[in-house]
Amino acid sequence: MQTLPGFRDFYPADCAARRCVFDTWREVARRYGFVEMDGPTLEPVELYKKKSGGELVGQLFDFVDKGERHVALRPEMTPTLARMVAAKEREFKKPLKWFSIANYFRYEKQQKGRLREFTQLNCDLIGEASPAADAEMIALAIDLMRGFGLGAEDFVVRVNDRNAWMQFLAARNIAAERAPDFLQIIDKLEREEPGVTTKKLADYNLTRVELDDFLARPPAELGGALGPLAADLEARGLREFVEFDPKIVRGLAYYTGVVFEIFDRPRKFRALAGGGRYDNLIATLSDNAVDLPALGFAVGDVVLLELLRALPHTAAKLAAATRAAGSPELYVVIADETFRPQALGLIRALRDAGRRVDFSLTAAKVGKQFQTAETLGATHAVVLGAEWPQVKLKTLATRAEETLSHIELPARLSRSNAAARAT
RNA sequence: GUGGCCGUAGCUCAAUGGUAGAGCUCCAGGUUGUGGUCCUGGCUGUUGCGGGUUCGAGUCCCGUCGGUCACCCCA
Numbered sequence: 057m058q059t060l061p062g063f064r065d066f067y068p069a070d071c072a073a074r075r076c077v078f079d080t081w082r083e084v085a086r087r088y089g090f091v092e093m094d095g096p097t098l099e100p101v102e103l104y105k106k107k108s109g110g111e112l113v114g115q116l117f118d119f120v121d122k123g124e125r126h127v128a129l130r131p132e133m134t135p136t137l138a139r140m141v142a143a144k145e146r147e148f149k150k151p152l153k154w155f156s157i158a159n160y161f162r163y164e165k166q167q168k169g170r171l172r173e174f175t176q177l178n179c180d181l182i183g184e185a186s187p188a189a190d191a192e193m194i195a196l197a198i199d200l201m202r203g204f205g206l207g208a209e210d211f212v213v214r215v216n217d218r219n220a221w222m223q224f225l226a227a228r229n230i231a232a233e234r235a236p237d238f239l240q241i242i243d244k245l246e247r248e249e250p251g252v253t254t255k256k257l258a259d260y261n262l263t264r265v266e267l268d269d270f271l272a273r274p275p276a277e278l279g280g281a282l283g284p285l286a287a288d289l290e291a292r293g294l295r296e297f298v299e300f301d302p303k304i305v306r307g308l309a310y311y312t313g314v315v316f317e318i319f320d321r322p323r324k325f326r327a328l329a330g331g332g333r334y335d336n337l338i339a340t341l342s343d344n345a346v347d348l349p350a351l352g353f354a355v356g357d358v359v360l361l362e363l364l365r366a367l368p369h370t371a372a373k374l375a376a377a378t379r380a381a382g383s384p385e386l387y388v389v390i391a392d393e394t395f396r397p398q399a400l401g402l403i404r405a406l407r408d409a410g411r412r413v414d415f416s417l418t419a420a421k422v423g424k425q426f427q428t429a430e431t432l433g434a435t436h437a438v439v440l441g442a443e444w445p446q447v448k449l450k451t452l453a454t455r456a457e458e459t460l461s462h463i464e465l466p467a468r469l470s471r472s473n474a475a476a477r478a479t
Numbered sequence: 480g481u482g483g484c485c486g487u488a489g490c491u492c493a494a495u496g497g498u499a500g501a502g503c504u505c506c507a508g509g510u511u512g513u514g515g516u517c518c519u520g521g522c523u524g525u526u527g528c529g530g531g532u533u534c535g536a537g538u539c540c541c542g543u544c545g546g547u548c549a550c551c552c553c554a
Contacts, residue, residue, distance in 0.1 A: 058527095061545070104554090114480090115552075132554040160554085165480080167548065176554095307553055327553090354554075391512045426514045441512065452514075 062164075062172025072381035073374050074175070077357055077364075078157055080203040081177040088196045090155040090179055095136035097159070101128045103135045106341055117161040117172065129161035133178045134334070134352065135341055141182055142342030150183030150348075169326040169359040179331075180352030182338070187281035190314040190333065191288035193351055197318060197329055198297045200355060205370050208296045210363075211328065215316040216304040217280030218332075224270055224279070230260055239305045246303060275300035281314055306330060310337050314351065320363050328363060329355040383433030384414040386469075389425040391441030399440050402447070402462050406438075409466045436472075438465065 059065055066074065082092070101118050118128035130136065133156055141152065156178045166172060179196060181189050194213055201211050221242065225235055241248075241256050254264050276283035282300055289295050306315045315332030319325070331353020339347040364370040386406060390399045399415065406413045414432060416425050422439075429437045430452060439448040440462070447465065450457040460468060 058545070115554090134554070162554085164552075166546090170553080310554090330553090389513075422512045423514070428514095430514050437513085439513075448513095450513080455514085457513090 060172070062166040064171065064173070068382060069378050072378040073361060073364075074357065075381065076374055076377040077204075077360065078175075081155075081157055081200060081355070084200050084203045085155040085177070085179060085196070087199070088153065088192070090153040090196075092156060093137075093140070093154045094156050094158055095130070095133065095140065097130055098127050099130055099136060101126045103139070103341075104128055104131065106135070115162045115164050117163040130158070131160055131162050132354070133158060133160075133176070134180075134337065137178075137180055137352075138338045138341035141338060141348065142346040145346050145348065151189065152180070152182040154182070155179045169356075169362060171358055175357040176354040178352060178354045180350060182350040183348045185335065185349035187284040187314070188288060190281060190351060191285050191292070193331070193353060194285070194289065194298065194316055195292055195294055197316070197331075197353055197355070198294050201297075201318065201328070204360075204364055205373055206363075206367075209321060210367060211297070211318055211320055213298045213316055213318050214301045214304045215282070215285065215298055215314065216300065216302050217278070217282050217285075217314045218305060218311055219280035219313055220278040220282060220302060221305070222280075225260075228260075228262070234260070236309055242303060243305050243307060271302050278302060285314065306332055310334050310340075312336055316353070318355075324366070325363055326359050328359050329353055379433055383435070384412045385435055386411055386413045387425070387429030387432065387434040387437050388413060388415040389422060389429065389437050389439045390415065390419075391422050391439055393419050395440055395442070395444050398444050398462075402438070402440065402465070406466065406469075409469075411466075411469065436469075 064070070085092075101113075101116065104116060105113055116128045116131055118126065121127050137154065137156075141148075145152075157175065158178070159173055159175045161173050163172060164170065177200070179193065181193055194215060198213060218239065221239060222232065222235060225232070225238060230238070238260060241253060245253060250264070257264060257267060270278075275286045278300065286295070286298075286300065289298055304315055304317055305311075306317070311332040312335040313333035316330070317327045318329040319327055331351065333349070333351035335349040335351075338350055364374055388399055388403055388406075390396055403413050403415060414429075414434065416428065420428075426437060434452060437450045437452055439450060439457075443459070445462050446459050447462045448457050448459050449465065449468065
């Protein structure tokens with residue numbers, strides 16, 4: 057038996073790496089005053105059909121349950137979030153700053169950076185329309201990357217405001233209804249053959265030169281919220297992480313303002329994160345019961361881990377976290393089996409004191425026990441045998457050994473820990 | 480959904496159409512209570528699965544499942 061296509065087993069090393077990622081996400085999100093939320097993994101399929109653009113339904117992981125309900129494994133958090141906000145929004149002070157770390161499912165063929173089950177960090181800020189909110193979210197996205205030791209040489213946030221294009225179209229008397237199709241052209245600009253693009257632009261009475269001229273403008277002249285946004289990020293000292301790029305529009309129709317994506321600098325991987333402002337979505341999903349401006353973004357675990365494993369300095373951090381997750385602090389070597397009861401008592405006392413302690417469950421030669429301690433990555437060994445109640449505490453890295461009473465051991469270990477922290 | 484490449488031991492890979500192997504990992508030893516090296520031994524296979532061609536198929540052909548990469552799409 058194997059895993060289903062696009063699903064993963066998580067062996068201890070994988071879990072340790074993932075834990076490292078989740079811990080960083082959680083810690084940085086909290087720094088920004090975000091609180092954690094979550095919703096059900098399974099939702100009625102209708103929840104995902106409401107949102108404009110039914111083409112997404114084709115990638116739903118859906119089925120009929122035993123109660124004849126048509127259900128779907130969640131492909132994203134936003135509809136759930138919108139429902140939760142709409143149901144109880146008056147109970148929360150605005151703006152809401154919520155994040156979640158949850159698994160998602162999409163029924164699509166897997167390829168590099170895309171699986172059928174994956175985990176995302178979602179951060180959403182609801183109830184604040186000013187560009188300051190956009191800047192705060194972009195700053196958070198940047199710090200999430202920096203939290204892993206990534207720098208401006210490793211990644212870049214590409215930012216745009218869809219309203220810049222709306223103003224561009226309005227100035228040329230192009231109807232707002234044609235905007236979605238026009239934005240599709242912009243979205244494909246980097247992948248499409250230039251000739252095809254020129255031809256498509258002709259339908260709007262636009263030339264490639266006119267487009268390129270707009271693309272080359274500095275952010276403040278592009279329009280929308282980009283001027284204030286640039287100033288805000290400049291004041292935060294984060295300007296070097298950001299590139300204003302009108303070609304970023306995001307594929308989905310529901311984005312209404314600022315949009316952004318994060319890429320690795322060499323562009324070897326897929327987008328690491330993406331998001332934007334969706335001021336109308338909560339009203340749409342709540343049947344106009346609640347109307348709140350909102351913006352959010354998501355970071356996936358798959359591409360992020362690919363990048364973290366690919367860069368030497370972040371790979372080293374992951375490896376260290378993996379080692380730390382799996383190693384006991386102490387390995388108790390039972391040199392004389394007749395003292396196993398005393399050893400069990402000591403082990404229990406050490407564990408009660410919060411130590412990570414391991415030992416051999418069955419009789420084994422002393423050399424073998426030391427080898428196991430070494431392999432597991434223990435920092436100290438405690439040798440226990442005929443000299444009980446005296447025991448030996450050995451620092452494995454230096455091979456230094458001292459003899460002391462087992463009663464003194466917990467206190468002795470605290471001192472040794474304090475010394476290690478001081479250095 | 481469409482297409483390219485690939486499926487041999489737990490892992491990395493060998494094997495001209497002619498007896499399925501190596502390295503690593505793992506396990507056990509190397510004599511009384513001290514370590515990653517070293518030495519010895521051991522386990523692990525329906526060659527993804529099912530058909531076909533052949534005296535004979537890991538090898539050739541067809542199908543299927545899985546992996547991988549790209550396209551489409553990307554919440």
